Amino acid sequence: MAKFDLSFATAYQNASGSLGFIPPADHPDLARLGAFVTNPISLKPRSTARNPQVMDYPGGFLLHTGYPNPGLRKAMQRYASYWSRMEIPVIVHLLCTRVSDLPEMINRLEKVNGVMAIELGLPPQIEPEILLALAQAASGELPVIMRIPLDHVNGLIDTLALLAGEYGVAAFSLGPPRGALPAGANRLVRGRLYGPGIFPLALAALNKLVALKVPVIGGGGVYTLEQAETMLAAGALAVQFDTVLWRGSIPEK
Numbered sequence: 001m002a003k004f005d006l007s008f009a010t011a012y013q014n015a016s017g018s019l020g021f022i023p024p025a026d027h028p029d030l031a032r033l034g035a036f037v038t039n040p041i042s043l044k045p046r047s048t049a050r051n052p053q054v055m056d057y058p059g060g061f062l063l064h065t066g067y068p069n070p071g072l073r074k075a076m077q078r079y080a081s082y083w084s085r086m087e088i089p090v091i092v093h094l095l096c097t098r099v100s101d102l103p104e105m106i107n108r109l110e111k112v113n114g115v116m117a118i119e120l121g122l123p124p125q126i127e128p129e130i131l132l133a134l135a136q137a138a139s140g141e142l143p144v145i146m147r148i149p150l151d152h153v154n155g156l157i158d159t160l161a162l163l164a165g166e167y168g169v170a171a172f173s174l175g176p177p178r179g180a181l182p183a184g185a186n187r188l189v190r191g192r193l194y195g196p197g198i199f200p201l202a203l204a205a206l207n208k209l210v211a212l213k214v215p216v217i218g219g220g221g222v223y224t225l226e227q228a229e230t231m232l233a234a235g236a237l238a239v240q241f242d243t244v245l246w247r248g249s250i251p252e253k
Contacts, residue, residue, distance in 0.1 A: 013035045020038075118143070210236070
């Protein structure tokens with residue numbers, strides 16, 4: 001059984017990377033959210049990728065940015081007081097590249113009012129041993145949500161069940177899969193995939209995890225409230241909206 005139980009006033013959230021480090025006060029969907037998820041934050045500052053790209057494809061787009069952020073210390077200096085005053089709880093998304101970074105990061109965040117949980121972004125090399133080590137290093141006073149890219153769910157099923165049981169991970173959220181698109185002769189751009197075209201993949205991954213009776217926060221290609229309700233009916237604990245939030249208010253259908 002998980003060490004922590006998560007509950008939200010509403011079942012809707014923004015996905016990390018969709019609304020910034022603090023939410024726009026005038027965003028039309030802010031009042032619908034049961035929790036606010038920050039942009040990814042690493043221990044040390046990260047610059048934008050050398051050649052950032054946004055590339056369209058049928059059904060969505062590929063995004064390559066490098067996860068730029070000011071680092072945890074500066075992020076807390078700039079935003080922690082705002083997080084503590086928000087009317088909805090905050091989930092801080094931590095971008096972890098080294099297991100040894102996690103205890104320091106979590107220890108700092110445990111002192112911030114308003115932070116209800118940590119969402120853990122994973123390094124590119126997602127091996128079962130790394131996931132188990134990350135879960136152990138993240139153990140503390142805050143619930144841990146582990147964000148699993150959609151394209152890794154099938155290969156990690158046994159490990160995810162173990163993490164939700166013996167290792168006390170509170171929930172899993174579904175993150176964007178990775179892909180590649182051509183950019184000229186003999187050149188590929190690799191990045192994260194977004195858009196309504198990945199919703200069938202996300203729904204299939206959600207059903208596979210729900211069948212294991214592990215807590216899941218759905219997401220991926222969710223562009224309407226109807227799609228969110230489909231995920232909730234399938235057993236999701238909550239649902240995250242990502243790039244649809246850039247368009248303005250979420251449509252009903």
